Amino acid sequence: MNFEAIKAIYIFEMTRTFRTLLQSLVSPVISTSLYFIVFGTAIGSRMEDISEVPYGAFIVPGLIMLTVLTQSISNAAFGIYFPKFIGTINEILSAPVSAFEIVIGYVGAAATKSMMIGIIIFITAHFFVEISVEHPVWMVVFLVLTCVSFSLFGFIIGIWAKNFEQLNLIPMLVITPLVFLGGSFYSISMLPEFWQKVSFFNPVVYLISGFRWSFFGSSDVAIEVSIMAILLFSSFCLYTIYQIFKFGYKIKQ
Amino acid sequence: MNPIISIKNINKTFSTGEEAVKDFSLDIMKGEILALLGPNGAGKTTLISMICGIIEPSSGSVSVNGFDVVKDYKKTRSIIGLVPQELVLESFETAMNTIQFSRGLFGKKRDHEFIKKILTQLSLWDKRNTTIMELSGGMKRRVLIAKALSHEPSILFLDEPTAGVDVELRKDMWAIIKNLKKQGVTIILTTHYIEEAEEIADRVGIINKGELLVIEEKRNLLNKMGTKTLTIELNSKIKSIPNSLSSYNLQLASKGMSITYNYKKQEEKTGITSLLVDLKKAGITLKDLDTNQTSLEEIFVDIVRK
Numbered sequence: 303m304n305f306e307a308i309k310a311i312y313i314f315e316m317t318r319t320f321r322t323l324l325q326s327l328v329s330p331v332i333s334t335s336l337y338f339i340v341f342g343t344a345i346g347s348r349m350e351d352i353s354e355v356p357y358g359a360f361i362v363p364g365l366i367m368l369t370v371l372t373q374s375i376s377n378a379a380f381g382i383y384f385p386k387f388i389g390t391i392n393e394i395l396s397a398p399v400s401a402f403e404i405v406i407g408y409v410g411a412a413a414t415k416s417m418m419i420g421i422i423i424f425i426t427a428h429f430f431v432e433i434s435v436e437h438p439v440w441m442v443v444f445l446v447l448t449c450v451s452f453s454l455f456g457f458i459i460g461i462w463a464k465n466f467e468q469l470n471l472i473p474m475l476v477i478t479p480l481v482f483l484g485g486s487f488y489s490i491s492m493l494p495e496f497w498q499k500v501s502f503f504n505p506v507v508y509l510i511s512g513f514r515w516s517f518f519g520s521s522d523v524a525i526e527v528s529i530m531a532i533l534l535f536s537s538f539c540l541y542t543i544y545q546i547f548k549f550g551y552k553i554k555q
Numbered sequence: 556m557n558p559i560i561s562i563k564n565i566n567k568t569f570s571t572g573e574e575a576v577k578d579f580s581l582d583i584m585k586g587e588i589l590a591l592l593g594p595n596g597a598g599k600t601t602l603i604s605m606i607c608g609i610i611e612p613s614s615g616s617v618s619v620n621g622f623d624v625v626k627d628y629k630k631t632r633s634i635i636g637l638v639p640q641e642l643v644l645e646s647f648e649t650a651m652n653t654i655q656f657s658r659g660l661f662g663k664k665r666d667h668e669f670i671k672k673i674l675t676q677l678s679l680w681d682k683r684n685t686t687i688m689e690l691s692g693g694m695k696r697r698v699l700i701a702k703a704l705s706h707e708p709s710i711l712f713l714d715e716p717t718a719g720v721d722v723e724l725r726k727d728m729w730a731i732i733k734n735l736k737k738q739g740v741t742i743i744l745t746t747h748y749i750e751e752a753e754e755i756a757d758r759v760g761i762i763n764k765g766e767l768l769v770i771e772e773k774r775n776l777l778n779k780m781g782t783k784t785l786t787i788e789l790n791s792k793i794k795s796i797p798n799s800l801s802s803y804n805l806q807l808a809s810k811g812m813s814i815t816y817n818y819k820k821q822e823e824k825t826g827i828t829s830l831l832v833d834l835k836k837a838g839i840t841l842k843d844l845d846t847n848q849t850s851l852e853e854i855f856v857d858i859v860r861k
């Protein structure tokens with residue numbers, strides 16, 4: 303294992319993050335605050351509790367997931383797309399690093415960044431609503447798994463993308479609707495029966511449900527199912543990446 | 556002596572159908588400076604990219620230090636430094652950061668003193684905390700060299716290191732290259748400046764259309780291919796070359812004030828002695844003599860045109 307290389311990639315990527323600290327961290331804080339003002343305070347005060355959880359608190363896990371998912375994807379996608387775009391990828395290709403080491407470096411950095419954002423939103427939420435976490439260890443596990451698996455997914459997009467449009471296409475067209483329809487702002491049980499069934503094909507439902515369970519101890523789907531779903535998704539991403547590197551897809555000529 | 560790089564029958568056909576490198580074989584010896592010359596699109600960069608792992612060969616194999624560049628890529632790549640032709644760098648990073656990054660990427664632990672030494676040598680130490688986009692083109696080129704040297708490679712590829720570089724820096728660069736050679740580093744450089752090859756290379760390879768046309772010790776190449784020209788300045792003007800001298804193929808120059816004679820240096824009989832005797836017989840008196848050797852440039856143009 304070339305640990306020095308993993309470290310070098312990780313540090314280089316994190317330096318980029320800290321250089322753009324303001325925009326990477328401030329904007330999620332502002333948008334979360336807006337969500338809380340609109341949904342938590344203004345609308346939430348007229349909403350009933352969901353499974354005995356006040357609406358304002360109910361949306362916290364969903365909001366964190368919403369941001370963490372999209373941030374993981376865009377950070378990781380950009381992280382690997384950018385060197386491809388400007389050509390510095392050649393240095394990485396000519397270095398004694400394996401695909402696995404490259405993935406750890408880039409995905410690790412992207413996941414770290416979105417984890418930081420998740421934590422910041424969590425702290426911001428405390429200023430608006432009262433929340434307690436029932437299963438803190440599981441909360442961290444879910445957060446880490448989500449950050450890592452969606453950063454892997456973002457990495458795939460970054461390698462696949464041929465231009466900036468494609469880079470934004472998947473997050474825009476696929477992820478945002480999945481997250482909004484994944485129960486960020488409502489419980490799946492509030493939907494008509496037909497749409498409940500449809501929802502169970504949405505992988506994000508399992509994530510949000512599991513994450514919410516770690517906060518409140520109650521959820522739409524069983525916690526075991528949530529964990530299975532996220533592990534399945536991670537394996538799918540890992541396998542895809544393995545295939546990509548095996549066949550040198552679009553990186554090497 | 557065993558070659559440090561052994562290229563065996565490699566080919567590269569791009570997906571566009573472009574055959575950039577054709578059945579190319581070459582052994583590169585440890586510690587030599589090899590200059591690869593060739594017109595634009597000859598396949599120099601493609602060849603280097605295949606050795607360094609940036610492009611996969613369509614067929615054939617390359618071994619570096621006895622290891623295959625595909626199977627044992629970690630072993631081969633860790634001893635190779637590459638200065639790419641294009642100035643590709645992350646604009647927002649500082650010079651120092653990108654160089655530290657390169658060292659780490661090639662598996663080496665941080666070593667502040669070593670990096671400082673390289674940066675000082677390349678006159679970059681003062682610029683270490685400047686972002687890349689604030690550097691001039693020549694400085695960026697030096698940053699690329701620093702990146703390549705940052706992990707102490709024993710083989711260095713320089714793909715047109717002096718393109719767009721002023722005379723001063725070019726001389727600096729030659730000095731650096733010669734210094735690296737002294738430390739035992741094998742150096743392969745491509746260039747369009749033939750005087751560069753003439754100045755620093757031990758061997759010269761000429762590539763055209765993906766094929767190696769010539770590979771020769773620089774001195775031999777100059778000797779073998781080189782024609783020398785003898786210019787004879789005359790004391791008094793002549794109108795034409797006397798008939799008695801017609802076998803020498805002489806040319807009249809400087810409006811009849813001088814005569815030029817071409818000969819091959821490596822031939823046993825250059826014909827100079829008899830020419831001088833015959834000139835005297837013809838009653839022509841000499842003022843001065845001067846000889847001139849063909850440059851690599853002329854040899855190069857000659858070979859590529861064929």
Ligand SMILES: Nc1ncnc2c1ncn2[C@@H]1O[C@H](COP(=O)(O)OP(=O)(O)OP(=O)(O)O)[C@@H](O)[C@H]1O
Pocket residue numbers: 555569570571573574575593594595596597598599600601602640
């Ligand atoms: N990625 C690519 N896809 C398709 N064709 C390519 C690619 N890269 C290079 N070529 C083609 O391969 C040939 C060799 O290119 P290469 O860059 O190796 O030449 P070169 O000798 O380095 O030229 P120069 O002196 O201009 O740098 C050219 O005809 C070029 O158009």
Ligand SMILES: [Mg+2]
Pocket residue numbers: 599600601640714
């Ligand atoms: Mg080139």
